Amino acid sequence: MHSPQTSGLQRLQWLAGGFLLTFSSAFGQTFFIALFASDLKGEFGLSDGAFGTFYMAATLASATVLMWVGRVADRRDLKRVSVLTLAGLALTAAAMASVTAAWMLFPVLFGLRLFGQGLPGHISLTAMARWFVARRGRAIAIAAMGFPASQAVLPIIAIALTGAYGWRMTWWLSAAAVALLSIPLILLLFRNEPHEPERSAMHGADPRVVPARRQWTRAEVLRDPIFYVLMPGVLTSPFVVTGIFFHQITIVHAKGWDLTWFVGWYAANAATTVIATLATGWAIDRFGAARVLPGFLLPLVAGVAVLTASDNPYAAPAFMVLSGLSLGSANTVLGAIWAELYGTRHLGSIRALASSGGVLASALAPGLMGYLFDAGVTVTHQLAMLAAYTLVSACLLVMVAPRLRLRSR
Secondary structure, X not given: OOOHHXXXXXXXXXXXXXXXXXXXXXXXXXXXXXXXXXXXXXXXXXXXXXXXXXXXXXXXXXHHHHHHHHHHHXXXXXXHHHHHHHHHHHHHHHHHHHOOOHHHHHHHHHHHHHHHHHHHHHHHHHHHHHHEOOOHHHHHHHHHOHXXXXXXXXXXXXXXHHHHHOHHHHHHHHHXXXXXXXXHHHHHHOOOOOOOOEOOOOOOOOOOOOOOOOOOOHHHHHOOHHHHHHHHHHHHHHHHHHHHHHOHHHHHHHHOOOHHHHHHOHHHHHHHHHHHHHHHXXXXXXXXXXXXXXXXXXXXXXXXXXXXXXXXXXXXXXXXHHHHHHHXXXXXXXXXXXXXXXXXXXXXXXXXXXXXXXXXXXXXXXXXXXXXXXXXXXXXXXXXXXXXXXXXXXXXXXHHHHHHHHHHO
């Protein structure tokens, strides 16, 4: 057994490692890749629909692979798994800097989506949900803050580097950052991973999560009707936000805004995401994820509605703030709900289903919206459809809320 002081230090290291993984995932996230959309389309002569098709196909492939390789998060040696994941991310970022033909975008985007968007966040949040019990919500919240932190910092840096040195050098520097900073740090932070859920930090038992409960297998989850009722709501944020961020340049031009104005509000999005992440973590530890889940999409409903209805430049910050509230809540509540409903023994395999579904949703949005743009469907009409879908998903979660509360007891 470790001493309390050593155990406290180790817990901080695990949280920092979780944060590092989610922060590093940025290089495979849509908000980062989309910053280079104009450069890539111009370099290889691609339309919105063609580039969206490459992106969709690569992301669909990564979602399929993630569904099966996501179970690696159930292994004990997450340090090795994390290092291999980050190594894959560094290699594919370097490959992006080296692409010379349009066909090369498919394998490169596949690698960025799998080793960037998919696995780092999946590993991080699965580890936090397994290693922490009574403070699971807050642990997931702290680790998940890497998502908004990277979104606040990296777009501005990437735009500046691209303006000064070009988009290829920006990707070389991204690869170097992962290889020379993220990998050594994760080796340090995950060098003493726990062999069972971290219970020494509970400061008293949590009657909601500590008692033994059924440990579902992935096959059992796939036969559970509640899982399928939850999935439309789970998929809404990645679909809607990915579609908007991926086509942000097209949307900004249609609105008559300056791209720097829109991107500049990423910081506000990140700030509200952090606030919502921390608040949701506290609420989960206090009330349970099943009670928090039903309301997390409501701010996104309002944000997309504002973006649809108004061409006023201040619709941009309104969308960023409101969507940040939903994204922050999603980061935490979707990290905790599966452990609360299905247990932690097979959590990696179960979360892989939801994570791959999220990746799948983020794959469909860019390609579908790109085709609709090429077909002449306006920005306003597409945003209205996204707002309607978000509203329906939010209502579905509210309707299933009573059953979630019964299941989580």
